[in-house]
Amino acid sequence: MHDIPAxxxxxxxxxxxxFADGYTVNAELVTFHGLADGREHLAVVLGDPTPTRPGPGKGSQPPLVRLHSECLTGDVFGSARCDCGPQLREAVERIADSGGVLLYLRQEGRDIGLYNKLDAYALQDQGLDTYQxxxxxxxxxxxxxxxxxxxxLGAIGISELDLLTNNPDKAQQLGDLGISIARTVPTGVHSTATNLRYLHAKVQHTHHTIALAPMPGLVG
Known part of the structure; x- marks a missing residue:
């Protein structure tokens, strides 16, 4: 770890x-002392996160990890304005299959909070994109x-991982904090008529790696 307390x-x-679609899985939920921001973040350990060896000479397979920011509207209420709920559901199954950890981070609305996020929704209804x-x-x-x-990750003994994300900032920040990213694994594309503009904004503003069809005339 680089210059951060353990x-x-x-x-x-x-x-x-x-889950609502009937999918079930056993998880180990892990809580922590001493987190830098003092929040109640949660690690969801799924499958066996111990690095595995696929075969002679092929090296170890690091655990699959996703950093999932809390989204009450999407994760709990199934809001179709974002792709958070489907991403959470997908991540849990993929991590359980390969072995790894989902970090459920209390960072509602890209860390602006629930009320501010809903205020931002009202502005989006007037034509602004999520970042604007x-x-x-x-x-x-x-x-x-x-x-x-x-x-x-340090507390549960993970220093190298495969990162399940479309967001390059997550890999950049973790790398700067001393976590080794073996590879970045994209999530699926969970687009709907009501979240497509939101997804395009993520691609255009913060360079998320989401394969979307172009939308002529769409800005942000």
């Missing part, structure tokens, strides 16, 4: 998970800091 594991507890709306509220486009995520 965190320690507080509690480990086994919890069976069941944040700026119009006097807030950062993306306020997320992944120092706590790096601490969590």
């Amino acid at each position: 965190a320690t594991v507080r509690t480990r507890v086994h919890v069976p998970l069941r 709306a944040n700026l119009a509220l006097g807030l950062p486009e993306d306020a997320r800091d992944y120092t706590a995520a790096a601490q969590m």
